[in-house]
Amino acid sequence: MVGGVRGELRAGGSARSRLTSLTLTLTALVGGWSLLGSEIAEAARAQAGLSPTAHGLLGLDAVAGHLALLALWQTRRRQLRPSHVAPALLLTAVSSFAVAPALIWLAVLREPARRIRTVAGAAVALGMTAHELVVRSWIFGAATTLGPTLGVALASLVATGAAVAVGSFVASRRAQLEAAVARAHLAERSRIAREMHDSLAHRLSIVALHAGAMATRPDLPRETHAESSRVVHRTVHQALEELRSTLGSLRASGGAESLEAPGLSDLPMLIAEARLHGQVSVSDQGGFLTPTSPVGPVVGGQLYRIIQETLTNARKHAPRAPVEITVRDAGDGELFLEVTNPLSSSLERSGGTSGQGYGLIGMSERAKSLGGTLSAGPHTGRFVVLATLPTTERRVERP
Incomplete structure (x- = not known):
């Protein structure tokens, strides 16, 4: 189904x-033949019969014009190159027909930099002026007067200047849009990676905790060993289901926007699950984690993910250590979150840091996206996460 939709989009494009x-x-x-036809008609009016030289030059004009038309077809979606300047000058110098393809070529080529487009435009204007001064005098059999020559030169500058300006503007806008799309894709990939990290890391930390206990404690009672095996099996199954759901959402026509984000209503289950695998205490001093919470849905989803990540990190780096979660009113429409747990001996030796810290980076980004702040690190023998979040979503201006 998705492949069909993508195929239709590609076909439409x-x-x-x-x-x-x-x-x-x-x-x-049409423009080229109009210019050439006008020149043929003018030459016919000026002479009783066209000379062999005029016939040859007008034939060359038509051939060069069609070559310019072919060049437009071949290069319209490419970037300008210095090697394009000489052919543009030559074609417009020998052909009035070539002027129309050359002007369109200047306006549609994919070249955001104005310098080379301006050089190409100057070459086209010079070629048009040279055609007026030299080729037309051969066609008419007489020198062209100064007045028409100056008029053609001015018209050439105006026409090529307009084409260069239009082309530069369109190319610049295209480059800006492509950059914006690239940034949006990068941000969306980061968001998806963060969601998958938070979800799967939480499940896998539980698996690691119980699997590690079974591997290092062969003296565990049979019932405890069996219960840990059931927990590992159940958690792996849940992780696979979440992964399958995430990938299915990404493949669906709704894309990553259709991912179902958790919220405050999921927090009781998260806390209950954490209590099964270690000691967790929660102090909600402002009713922020209750069904009547003043916290908005977007903030609630980010608050859930931040708490989930702190529990995952505590389970990973300080297994079975008591974790204390405190949420209270910070005033001015903000809440204050504090999560602490004792540092393990390995973290104390390393200064409270371990691994790449992607989870901490993700938590900080979540808080920042809401207009809040988050800090994390060791303090007096404990690992402390402090966050200040607005209770409702704010518009955050990006640099």
Whole structure:
């Protein structure tokens, strides 16, 4: 199903691209033949019969114009190169037909930098002026007067200047949009990675705790060993279900936006599960974790993930150590969260740091996304996480 949708999107984009190419080509073709036809009509009026030289030059004009049309078709979606400047100058110098494809070419090429596009535009303007001064005098059999030459030169500068300006603006906007899309993709990938880390790390930390106990304590009673085995089996199954659900949501047409985020209503189950695997105490001094909580759904989801990650880290680095969770009113529409647990001996030796700290980075990003703050680190023999969060979502201005 998803493959079909993607195929339809690709097909739609390809169809629009072909339609755009056809439109540009037809526009250049009509414009080129109009310019060449005007020159032929003017030459016919000026002379009783066109000379062999005029016939040859007009034929060369048509050939060069169609070559410019082919070049437009081949290079319209590419970036400008210095090697494009000389052909643009040559084609517009020998062909009035080539002017229309050249101007469209300047306006549609994918080149955000103005310098090389301006150089190419100057080459086209110079070629148009050279055509007026040299080629037209050969076609008409007489030198071109100063007035029409200056008029053509001015018109050439205006036309190429407009094409360069339009092309530079469109290319710059395209580059900005592509950069914005790239940033959005990176942010979404980071969000998905953070969600999967928080969810799976929580489950796997439980597995590691019980598996480690079974591996290091062969003297455990049979009932305790059997219960730990059941916990490992159940938790692995839950982790696989969550992973399957996450990947299924990503493959669905709704994408990552369809991921079901946990909230405050899921906190009682999280706390109860933590109490099964260690001692956890919760002090809710403002009713923030109750069904009548003033905390909004977005903040509630981030608060859940922060508490979940602190429990995961405590279970990973200080197994079965008591964890104390305190939530209280900080005033001005904010809440204060404090989670502490004793440092393990290994963490004390390392200064309270272990591993890459992706979980701590994720918690900090969650708090920052709400306009809050979060700090974490060792303090007087304990690992302390302190966070201040708004009770309702705020608009955060990104740099």
